[in-house]
C-alpha cells in the first residue's frame with residue numbers, strides 16, 4: 001500500500017499533485033497538467049446604497065416556506081443554549097432574524113463540537129442546553145460517526161436532524177437520504193430512526209416531527225433539552241425546491257387585525273414584508289417599535305407556519321379573506 005510516501009501530507013489532491021504521483025506508480029514520467037491561466041479578478045464596481053433606493057442592504061435569507069424556518073424560530077425562543085451548526089443551506093439559521101447557531105466549522109462538525117461542549121462544561125455551564133443541528137445529507141456524509149461518538153461517550157446533546165430530502169445548498173444531488181440514485185431512478189431511502197437506534201440512541205429519545213407544527217416541535221425540543229441523555233429530533237418535510245413539493249393556497253394579512261407586533265417577522269419567511277413602521281410610547285414611558293406586515297401571495301406557498309405565531313389571528317387563507 002502506498003500513500004504518504006508519494007503524496008504530500010497536506011494540501012489538495014489536485015491533478016498537478018496526482019499526475020506525478022501516479023507516474024511514480026506506473027514508472028513513467030507524467031507531467032503535471034499545464035496550469036490554466038488565472039481568471040482575472042472582476043472589475044471592482046462601486047455601488048452607492050441609498051436608503052429608499054432600489055438596492056437595500058439585507059442579510060441572505062432562507063427560501064419562502066423553507067421547512068427549517070420553524071426549527072430556527074423555535075431554537076431562538078429557547079434560553080441558555082449552545083448550538084453547533086453544520087454545513088448546508090440551514091447554516092443560514094446563524095443569521096438574522098433567528099441568530100440561532102453558535103458554531104459552524106465543516107461537514108459533520110456539529111456532532112463533535114456539541115460533544116466537546118458537553119464534556120468540557122465548567123460549573124457556570126452546568127445547566128447549558130447543548131444542541132446540534134445537521135441536515136440529512138450531511139448526516140449521511142459525516143454525521144453518523146459523530147452521533148456514535150456522542151452515544152458511546154454518554155453525551156447530553158439534543159440533535160436536530162433536518163431531513164428535507166434534498167442537498168439544498170449544492171444543487172439537489174441524490175444520495176441515500178433522497179430515495180433516488182445517481183440516475184434519478186427510485187432507490188433505497190434510509191430510515192433515519194433505525195440508523196439513530198443502531199448508533200445507540202434510545203428509541204424513546206427519537207422523535208419525528210413536522211417542522212411546520214410549531215407547538216409539537218417546540219414541545220419536543222423543550223422536553224428533550226431537559227433530559228440528560230442523547231436525543232434526536234428528526235424533521236420530515238421536504239425542501240420547497242424538490243419536484244414533489246406540493247404548494248397549498250396562500251395566506252394574506254388582515255390589515256384591520258394586524259397589531260404590528262412583528263412576531264411573524266421572526267419566522268424569517270421572505271414572503272412576509274413590512275409596509276409601515278411606527279414607534280409608540282408604552283404606559284411605562286419606554287418606546288416600542290411596531291411593524292405592520294403583508295404577505296406576498298404570489299410567493300407564499302401556504303405552509304401555514306406564520307399563522308401559528310400571530311396572536312390576533314390576522315393571518316388568514318387568502319381565499320377565505322376574499323369571500324368575507
Ligand code: SF4
Pocket residue numbers: 253257258259260261262263264265291292293309310311312313314315
Ligand atoms: S404576527 Fe400577526 S399581528 Fe403580529 S405583525 Fe404579524 S400579522 Fe401582524
Ligand code: SF4
Pocket residue numbers: 064065250251267269270271272295299300301302303304305306307
Ligand atoms: S404561510 Fe407564512 S411562512 Fe408559510 S410561505 Fe406563507 S408567508 Fe411564508
